[in-house]
Amino acid sequence: MSEPSARLTRAQQRRRSEDRILAAARRIFAELGYDRTTIRAVASAAGVDAGLVMHYFGSKDLLFARASEAPADELPGGTSDEVAEALLTSLGRRLTEEPTASLAVLRSMLTNADAADRYRAAGEPQLKHLTEAIPTPDADLRASLLSAIVHGVLAERYLLRLTNLADASPEQIVDLLRPCFQSLATPPPTAE
Amino acid sequence: MSEPSARLTRAQQRRRSEDRILAAARRIFAELGYDRTTIRAVASAAGVDAGLVMHYFGSKDLLFARASEAPADELPGGTSDEVAEALLTSLGRRLTEEPTASLAVLRSMLTNADAADRYRAAGEPQLKHLTEAIPTPDADLRASLLSAIVHGVLAERYLLRLTNLADASPEQIVDLLRPCFQSLATPPPTAE
DNA sequence: ACCCTCGGTCAACGGCCGTAGAATGAACCG
DNA sequence: CGGTTCATTCTACGGCCGTTGACCGAGGGT
Numbered sequence: 001m002s003e004p005s006a007r008l009t010r011a012q013q014r015r016r017s018e019d020r021i022l023a024a025a026r027r028i029f030a031e032l033g034y035d036r037t038t039i040r041a042v043a044s045a046a047g048v049d050a051g052l053v054m055h056y057f058g059s060k061d062l063l064f065a066r067a068s069e070a071p072a073d074e075l076p077g078g079t080s081d082e083v084a085e086a087l088l089t090s091l092g093r094r095l096t097e098e099p100t101a102s103l104a105v106l107r108s109m110l111t112n113a114d115a116a117d118r119y120r121a122a123g124e125p126q127l128k129h130l131t132e133a134i135p136t137p138d139a140d141l142r143a144s145l146l147s148a149i150v151h152g153v154l155a156e157r158y159l160l161r162l163t164n165l166a167d168a169s170p171e172q173i174v175d176l177l178r179p180c181f182q183s184l185a186t187p188p189p190t191a192e
Numbered sequence: 193m194s195e196p197s198a199r200l201t202r203a204q205q206r207r208r209s210e211d212r213i214l215a216a217a218r219r220i221f222a223e224l225g226y227d228r229t230t231i232r233a234v235a236s237a238a239g240v241d242a243g244l245v246m247h248y249f250g251s252k253d254l255l256f257a258r259a260s261e262a263p264a265d266e267l268p269g270g271t272s273d274e275v276a277e278a279l280l281t282s283l284g285r286r287l288t289e290e291p292t293a294s295l296a297v298l299r300s301m302l303t304n305a306d307a308a309d310r311y312r313a314a315g316e317p318q319l320k321h322l323t324e325a326i327p328t329p330d331a332d333l334r335a336s337l338l339s340a341i342v343h344g345v346l347a348e349r350y351l352l353r354l355t356n357l358a359d360a361s362p363e364q365i366v367d368l369l370r371p372c373f374q375s376l377a378t379p380p381p382t383a384e
Numbered sequence: 385a386c387c388c389t390c391g392g393t394c395a396a397c398g399g400c401c402g403t404a405g406a407a408t409g410a411a412c413c414g
Numbered sequence: 415c416g417g418t419t420c421a422t423t424c425t426a427c428g429g430c431c432g433t434t435g436a437c438c439g440a441g442g443g444t
Contacts, residue, residue: 009441009442010389010390010391010440010441010442013391013392013441014390014391017391017392032303033302033303035227035228035303036227036303038430038431038432039431039432039433040430040431040432048391048392048393049392049393049394050393050432050433051392051393051394051433051434051435052391052392052393054432054433054434055391055392056391059432059433060431060432060433106302107302107303108302108303109352110225110298110299110300110302110303110347110351110352111224111225111227111228111299111300111302111303116352119352120352120354127356138364138368140356141356141357141360141364141365141368142368143356144348144354144356144357145345145357145365145368145369147348147354148341148344148345148347148348148354148357149340149341149344149345149372150344151344151348152340152341152342152343152344152345152347153337153340153341153344155302155340155344155347156336156339156340156343159302160301160302160308160311160312162312162336162339162340164319164332164333164335164336165333165336165337165340168333172330172333173333173337176330176333176334176337176376177337179371179372179375180341180371180372180375180376183371183372183375184368184372201411201412202410202411202412202419202420202421205411205421205422206420206421209421209422230400230401230402231401231402231403232400232401232402240421240422240423241422241423241424242402242403242423243403243404243405243422243423243424244421244422244423246402246403246404247421247422248421251402251403252401252402252403
């Protein structure tokens, strides 16, 4: 009996507004970073008043926290080769479907302590995972280098939009990086 | 008759103040990035008034431009192997002596268009150089990946200070990255 | 029909920032 | 010594921002 178009219950209204605010926040945080993003701009992009954003999310920090929530990729365990391939697959996916929420963190991490913490927290389990799979004493450094490479590529492709990286196909990037990842994940087979 | 300690000519005074302002600006821009750095903070760290900074440098943008001037590394030409090794050497040097001026750019490039342009401009000749030395059709992409790796490592070591990367010795990092760089700089010897 | 609830707006405050311009006093030059 | 230059400081303006609290009006339960 309810009209299919207009009428919304209060809960629906609220949810719709919150979703629109979060979507706008993710987009703008990812585009401008934490500092240059203003609550007023987010509100305006979401079609609401700035006061409403405060009302629902409490503060700019909390809004950023909510907007940058992103499920971390689960890397399956296994040999170092398998983990390297899994990391490549994860990178390939992130090169295919632009991960706006994690881009917000990536964009802001160099100038905002909260975002930096969030970045560390998101990367830590993956780092631990990688470290455990790499059978060398310097496993932790190797894992960190792998992480640095992944994020360096993502940053230059999506944030800096360096044309070479932005135009390349995910497969091409992944294929070029494969030997790179393998050399870091596995001890050199040359000496034995 | 001039005291060895105190008396300074006007030109000396000016030069001393400009140098102190530039040094403070480099440090703070590198630490906080463009946006969070205030002229007042730079002036205070340099022991002068904010008006003086404006008087000498004209604007915050111009101050940033002056503070982030850094001579680019010249990469010698040669085979792809040699260029890869030269890039590694350059990275090793930047891991040994912290390059404050380029850290200011690195810190700010994700949130400031000027810094992003400066970053592109600084990297472009090196990229061209790398591209010319790599004998594959996808040389430009390979060069960009190499650049992304270098800057990813620098950012995580100096800006994010991820402990694994911050504690490692430059030699260790360079050695681990060598096969990585070689695999990107040279076509795979497997297929032939 | 009543009234409480609550989504939403509006106007304002206090703070920090980049920047401009007047004022001061010492260094320089004749 | 007198006047000019110039390094330096002080004060203030206008703007943007995060945040607040009063206010409005339409649900929605009873």
